[in-house]
Amino acid sequence: MAKVLIIDDEMQLRRLLSRIIGLEGYEVAEAADCASGMKMLRQHEPDVVLCDVKLPDGSGVELVSRIKEAAPAVEVILMTAYGNIPDGVQAIKNGAFDYITKGDDNNKILPLLSRASEKAQMQRRLARFEDKLSEENSFDRVIGSSAALREAVELARKVAVTDTSVLLTGETGTGKEVFARAIHHASRRAHEAFVAVNCSAFSKELLESELFGHRAGSFTGATKDKKGLVEEADGGTLFLDEIGEMPLELQTKLLRVLENGEFIKIGETRPTKADLRIIAATNRDLEKEIKAGNFREDLFFRLSVFRIQLPSLNQRRGDIADYVRYFAGLFSAKMGKRIENIDKGYIEAMENHTWRGNVRELRNAVERSMIMADSNVLSVGTLPPEFRNDAGVAADGSMTLEDVERNHIVKILEYTGGNKSEAARLLGIGVATLYRKLESWGLKS
Template sequence: MLVDNEEGLCRMMEAVLSDNGYAVTAYIRSFEAAEAFQAGQYDLLVTDIKMPGMDGLELLQKVKQKDPSIPVIMVTAYATVEMSIQALRKGAYDMLTKPFEPEELLYRVKNALQHTRLIEENRELREELVGRFQFDNIIGASSSLKEVLEKVEKLAVRDTSVLITGESGTGKELIAQAVHYNSPRKEKKFVAINCGALPASLLESELFGYKKGAFTGATENRRGLLETADGGTLFLDEAGNLPMEVQKTLLRFLQEQEFNRIGDPTPTKVDVRIISATNADMKTVVKSGEFREDLYYRLNVVNIHLPPLRERKDDIPLLAAHFIRLQNDKFGTHIKGLSHDALEAAMEFAWPGNIRQLRNVIEACIALENNDYITLPVLSQFIEVSAPEQTEGESLGEEGDYNKALMKFETEYLRGLLRKNQGNVEAAAKEAGTNMATIYRKIKKYGIRKDEYNA
């Protein structure tokens, strides 16, 4: 829905959007637009602020009462800070200042609709997960993740040992929790321990407990984590690091469902499901003699393998939006998302640290970002943003000549802009009729140092 009382501008915006494939309903009278608006009928509202009768802020409020989730872009020739804050507080998604080029309108509309689409996909996925798993911390819509979740659904009700494999940072503990909280054991405890974080002696006492007087410092009887998890699930993270002494005791428990506390000759029986996880190649570890083969097969009754983030890139926008929302809620920030260029860079990056790295990078970016969106210059401080590679064909013939000429033109044009504006990227972007992120991306691509042109 498009609303602007200036009929000429309204028709121009309608034509630009229609020519680019958008279905547009335009109004020049705001009260007619307010009456016609129905929830679910439109994906976006673009409205002028200053209009006779009912202004854009009033229209914004009426529309939000009917459909709180719809994004609204406010158009104004008088974008004061006070007005912008007022519009954003009332629920506006973005502000567009007159005069503007058609490309700027299209860019803002595309961003708003992309944001809406991500929210909708995330909502649908969350509803599906809550319905199937009652567990809403698993974010993603890729086919590989859906396969994992389908496997979780089947395994949750079967009381078998599960080994979750995958690189560090892929979310193995979340999957373990999903298995537990959707199993008949969900009312009992989920207890986790990192087997690689403790020395052998301490790990053994943590898992199995000890009897008073078993060793120096054992001044009282102490239950281990296996007893604590009785009736529930024990999650052994980084199980490939289990010391041999602990492996032997754990194997006996898996065979007999009983174990001995350290220093206690009387066996203790408990009912615990074991879920383990590792980022190691367990077959190699078994072959080297560092891990018992019989224990490996006891733990690996069923395997769930989590793909790395680089193999589920479709989930990156959803995960980024999720982490941005969490950070906004935690620190009271209002970051709306990633800019177009930053999102492209995030999709291209390999994320060797997987989801954990993405979460940490988003947190760091929000701490430094001064704009409404995480921009490419800020993101590039935390991940390597590579310039587009030249293909072999581009170095030969007419196509190569054209690319070289384009590169030479862009380099000279950027240098001229920066020289004229004394290194001020914002001013250079305004003169070029583009956004700052594009200028920064080109500067990085061609290796231009803007500080050479500072006043």
């Protein structure tokens, strides 16, 4: 139910409006002046304030600013006995939803209330969504308490409040995009776009078009103008993952963006301006790539003004149990399974494993275990086959390791509804490898 606060010193009119609005299903509160109106604003938490322009202790026009400062999502409709254009203009400037004349515009009140309350509730939903998004991307959500990880977090917190370019380095799967998002959401650009692109996912020609955009007709297939990701990130942050894979020709164009905030679209001769922050990430040794002639030294220096090395999971094994519990909770909600216990042997196997894919690999392993679990316990028996040696156990009974692997893959395929691409992703193998295994077992593909 939407809430309305009426602020008017004319009691008879106030009560009449209250009855009319109440009959429309609104929850109504009343106040007779600015002071009591601000008090009711805090107590009643209305969606819309219907306010007289002239009040005993102040101006309704000025009160709009106070209301919007205290409760930005609340919409204010001002009412006046005598229309006054300067007052109306100032009211709108102060943030009023509308300005109406009593008597002449009485038939407008209910439709206005409906639109204003709808806008206020939408703004509240958006604010809640932004709060949730901010919480999900905050540094507080970075899992782990190891010294190496906390040091990386502390460095990221310090650089986040600046506009400095950041280079995140570390093995694949160490959470570089998680850090990039946290830096963005802790920066002054938090309410602007965060745009991410993996530089290894495109050919040179496609990556140039994706990053810098193009004009229609500039090359075969360019049927309309395209805005590039650099332009999309204007005002916000551009995250360039796998920057070491970027071709040299594009590195030159990126350097220009870093140096003077401008770039040239494909098919244009005039530069376009963009105000953005760049965060780059790589699992390569860029200094070696410079010596090999694959990466520009000047670009490296511009990108690595502030460099953060993310530790591998193998360097912080004390964090593994926290990750297991976190992902078990995450997949419990997604799969509708309730995991009440995680065996000590299961945790030990995870801690003894060599994590080549880091957190990304661990996440997949827990997801596969959740699929295999027939009870509310994650035990050694739910481990993926390749983890059995880490647990120091062999297959059950007369089952060979190949039997265990076959049963595991069959269950994963059941979970994915036969989707082999998704099954291969979960298993951490290529689709072709999965087909070969199925064929060797005589399973229909």
